[in-house]
Amino acid sequence: MEQLDEQERAGARDDGAATGVPRPRYDEAGHRTPGAAEIYLEVQRSPAFQEVRRRYRRFAFPATVAFLLWYLAYVVAATAAPGLMARPVAGAVNVAMVAGLGQFLTTFLLTWAYARHARLRRDRAALELRWDTQEMTRGAGQW
Amino acid sequence: MVTGDHQTLALLLFSAFVAVTLGITTWVSRNRHGSTEEFYAGGRLFSPMENGFAIAGDYMSAASFLGISGLIALYGYDGMLYSVGFLVAWLVVLLLVAELVRNCGRFTLADVVAARMAERPVRIAAGTSSVAVSVLYLVAQMVGAGSLVALLLGGTGEAARTWTVIGVGALMVIYVSLGGMRATTWIQIVKAVLLMAGTVALTVLVLIRFHGDIDSLLSTAAERSGHGTAFLGPGLRYGGDWTARLDFISLGLALVLGTAGLPHILSRFYTVPTARAARRSVVWSIGLIGGFYLMTIVLGFGAAALIGSDEVRASNASGNTAVPLLALDLGGGAGSTGGTVLFAVVAAVAFATILAVVAGITLASSASVAHDLYASLRRPDGRQYSEVAVARVAAAVIGAAAIGLGLLASDLNVAFLVGLAFAVAASANLPVLLYSLFWRRFTTRGAVWSVYGGLVPAVLLVLLSPVVSGSPDALFPGVDLQVFPLQNPGVVSIPLGFLAGWLGTVTSPEPPDEARHAETEVRALTGAGAV
Secondary structure: OOOHHHHHHHHHHHHHHOOOOOOOOOOOOOOEEEOHHHHHHHHHHHHHHHHHHHHHHHHHHHHHHHHHHHHHHHHHHHOOOOHHHHEEEEEEEEEEHHHHHHHHHHHHHHHHHHHHHHHHHOOHHHHHHHHHHHHHHHOOOOO | OHHHHHHHHHHHHHHHHHHHHHHHHHOOOOOOOOOOHHHHHHHHOOHHHHHHHHHHHHOOOOHHHHHHHEEEEEHHHHHHHHHHHOOOOHHHHHHHHHHHHHHHHHHHHHHHHOOOOOOOHHHHHHHHHHHHHHHHHHHHHHHHHHHHHHHOOOOOOOOHHHHHHHHHHHHHHHHHHHHHHHHHHOOOOHHHHHHHHHHHHHHHHHHOOOOOOHHHHHHHHHHOOOHHHHHOOOOOOOOOOOHHHHHHHHHHHHHHHHHOOOOOOOHHHHHHOHHHHHHHHHHHHHHHHHHHHHHHHHHHHHHHHHOOOHHHHOOOOOOOOHHHHHHHHOOOOOOOOOHHHHHHHHHHHHHHHHHHHHHHHHHHHHHHHHHHHHHOOOOOOOOOOOHHHHHHHHHHHHHHHHHHHHHOOOOOOOOHHHHHHHHHHHHHHHHHHHHHHHOOOOOHHHHHHHHHHHHHHHHHHHOOOOOEEEEEEEOOOOOOOOOOOOOOHHHHHHHHHHHHHHHHHOOOOOOOHHHHHHHHHHHHHHHOOOO
């Protein structure tokens, strides 16, 4: 047990050292060290961050509402209007089958669109903000 | 249906899987330090593809492999509704949860919430609900393991079932406590590859049998089901009265919102280095899981078309043996070498599936016990044990508890138990997670209220539901406590979880901590300061 304690403490020290990234520190009373708090508030107010957040939210929120509504409509239609869903489309394939496969298709499409949007419109800006923020928190003399 | 050959071959294949996974466990745990990073997160250096396979392995349980195909073979289209819900749920994970959780947390769900709240009460609340969800899910898998043995190996006796549950439990404790996240991840990857390979092989054989003609597959299935074209539309299973229909909507809601609150899924995002890698792992897993569920649909209709619904029902009333029967038929029928081999492969894959899923959940719940509950509840002046040591002991205790509960609950329906775990996850874990990530004014009281405000109603409504008492096939048919008409509490308890979080926040005397919200938001979206 004692030996594990040693190793864990060593592991905990490694966390910071390996990534070179400070973890937020709190003093005994649970208040955070002054400095880092202002930096995060400052970054949050910066136009660069607001832009990253806006790009993320303007894609993720409407898309979430859309797919949840489409899924709920599908479940409610399957339980409340089985007659409509059983209407044939082509051969043995009916509306329900098309709607179900449509759910699969829209899930794949949205996954692809989100990944592409994040890669092209968000990743680079977020990474720059990450380095800048970490530079600043290090400068604040946290560690 | 089951001959000695099947049993021997299936047991051989399964023993090979156990041997390989035990080998992996000892191999990856050599020369590893018992650090928390290593034990909970496997060193955080898995690639997106590896993690994507591991996520898929964690998610595709035997309940989906055998259960959904079986439901489709018996009830046609209504079985398909499950596969859609299980897949669409991943969009919630991808769009709202995966990247942000990777950036903000270290090992558990509670890390994300505690970062901007008073740590102790939030950790205790989120840790409790995570353990509750994990134990429910675990019991479902243990029950599944027990019935699978009874079904596939012909061990209809109670003894075979009991020893399987105990054996599965003991194995998973060994995997988890010796190998931690690294071994668990590799076991998931091996299992996902085996499961996908088995499913692809069967699907191709079904399609070859119908010369690639989906239309003829569907019409043959409708014909042999005895329901005609009604088999291809919704309503055969969930058509009944309005209670049954509302129950299904409740289940659908729980499925789509629960995945993002499952602790063993959330902990998988910490095994990759960055949020971008977390996103790419989810993209991989959506591809794998989507493909898998599409194939289970083919297998389900294939079983209806080639075996016939009545014969499937005669073998097992809830349809769980549809895929093994289909494998036997596709291989050339009972008694043929091909049939024996395919049947044994399917049985072994199903066992491997259960074992891997159980290991993943045990690891996540032992992390919640050690990292959240033990770390918050221990006395500061008491003896200090390392978190990893506590997690190892917790894995053993949780394993023992799951074995006990799994034996007690052996008559409950597996799919129902899984639906229940999803409902509790969606009610107790998802609201607090989304509020923490997206709501500026969210406070500590709101966080604590939203966890308990979802957890307590979800559990209470189940206790008062027809599942526990008041109906002929209830857990306790003798007593009648039934007040709530639905089997799945999701439609009531999920809104209650969100409502309680909102109510707790607006009635909070303390103002929200602007600075720590700023920190959470900046870290979530940029990855600054992420470990």
